[in-house]
Amino acid sequence: MLEQPSFGRRLRQLRTERGLSQAVVAGDGMSTGYLSRLESGARQPTERAVAHLAGQLGISAAEFEESRATSLAQILSLATSLESDETSELLAEALESSHGQEPMLRWQALWLLGQWKRRHGDQEAERAYLDQLVVLSEEIGLAELRSRALTQFARCLRVSGEITPAVDAAATAYRLARDNSLSTQDVAATLLVLVSVEAEAGRMPDARRHADELTALVEGRSDTLWAESLWTAGALKVREGEFDAAESLFQRALDGFDSRENLTIWLRLRVAMAELQLQRFPPDLDAAQRCIEAAEAALPFARTPALEQSLTALRARLAFHEGRPADARALLDRLGRTDLRLPYQTRIRLEVLGNQLRILGGEEDEGLAGLQQLALQAQENANIDLAAEIWRLAAECLMEARGKKQGVAAG
Incomplete structure (x- = not known):
């Protein structure tokens, strides 16, 4: 007897492993709505439905009855090679039942899930995974894993506004990277966060010193790390009121960084440039408008809720500065009706x-x-x-x- 919800989980696993959509598996003999309810466990499968699905998947009906759980290693391979909401959900489910399995596999799963939630702006879920990641890193004891986990944890704390613990986590990650002679990538990653949180905490001398160290560390590169470093150094200049110096750093990053390498970073640089123009005294509204339009043109190719909301927020502030309060209110109301990922x-x-x-x-x-x-x-x-x-x-x-x-x- 095939019982729910185990049948639904097994069905979704088999379909996702083959890279098939619900529409393809449903075919002409079943609605996608019914298939979705089967996968969620909301409907009990009939013999006819089981036979149809087995034929669509190219398996025997007996394979639905197998109780063997997919190993965390298998799901990790799937999640790494095929990013999607479904594979992330499968990875989260596998992680829940992975206690007692290899700690390094669990660390990798937590890392991937944290990154996934971060890209989608789900700060609460990201924080939950990173809490576990920091604890697991301490248990494993490798300096590389401890530093990387604390760096992401500090970044998450900063985004949620918890600046004091973010400074502590970033400083610890930086010391681990330096004391253990970790790679340039690891040291620079810690500095990216450390500079930002020190600046927001008002520790400007420390932030300037670490920003200089960061830019010297990535000199001669033109990759994502280099672009993020210039972006971070530019953001520090904005806080110091040196808008022309900040704009020069942002523009240098935009000119020297290929958007095909990481379109999300390129878009966020455009957002940062628009933010800068709105913070000038007086704001440069035409320059802000151009940055917003450039970002919106590329948004369909790297669409995330956080980026869409960031651009709507910029549009609202631009409307306010242009003396269009009604438009600014309308845009704020639109954001207020969404699940904010900012x-x-x-x-x-x-x-x-x-x-x-x-x-x-x-x-x-x-x-x-x-x-x-x-x-x-x-x-x-x-x-x-x-x-x-x-x-x-x-x-x-x-x-x-x-x-x-x-x-x-x-x-």
């Missing part, structure tokens, strides 16, 4: 924008209270750079709103 700083800037719109719309006290709360929250998270930016924007917005009031009164 980094902490971007989410906070969206809330800042919402409060700026409230102030300009006549809700001065409510908007100022909201900005004050956001600034205090950033300070509590040791995000000194962001807190200072919020206080500055609050003052600018208040002056603009009161200037408009005085203009109306004078008229």
Whole structure:
């Protein structure tokens, strides 16, 4: 007797191993909706359905009855060679039942799943996998694995706004890489995160020193690591108010980096360039518009929820600066109806924008209270750079709103 949900898991495993879509396996004799319900365990298979599926998969019906579990090593091979939501789900399921198996295989599975969740902006799920990865790395004891796990953990903490623990994790990863003479790739990866978190924590001398070390380390390269290093050094210049120097670094990365090597990094560089133009005094709206349009043109080839949302957020801020508050509100409302996959700083800037719109719309006290709360929250998270930016924007917005009031009164 074929029972659910084991039948559904086995069916999906057999289909995915062959690289077949649900539509292909369903064929003319079954709807894809019914096949999907079988795979999820929501429907019990009939003899006719089993016979049809066995024929489509080229197996005997008896293979559905086999209870042998696919090994973690098999699923890892599948996930590495064929990235998809389905293979990631299979890997997650295999990992859950992998206790007692080879720790190195479990480490690789956790690493892949963490990366997968990061690319999709699922910060909560990524954090859960990285928590396990850090613990497992300590148990294994290899410096390379400990440093890599802590680097990704620090990156995840930074994205969620937990700056103090992010600094600690990144600093530990860096020391492990340096003390154990790890590869240039490993050392540079730790520095990428360390520079960012030190800057956000207000530790600018340390951030500058490590940024110089990072750029010297990747000199002569033109790969993804090189582009990310210039991007990180440029972001530091933005925080220091050196916008021309930052733009030069970003442009150098865009000019020297082949987008075919990593389109996602190229797109994020465009987003960073647009962010820079909006933070200038005054903002360079035409340059920001060009960067946004260039990124949107390439988005269909590297579409992720996080990138789409980042560009919508930029569009909202651009509309605000162009004096189109209604359009800015509409874009914020659109984002508010989605499951946000944005980094902490971007989410906070969206809330800042919402409060700026409230102030300009006549809700001065409510908007100022909201900005004050956001600034205090950033300070509590040791995000000194962001807190200072919020206080500055609050003052600018208040002056603009009161200037408009005085203009109306004078008229």
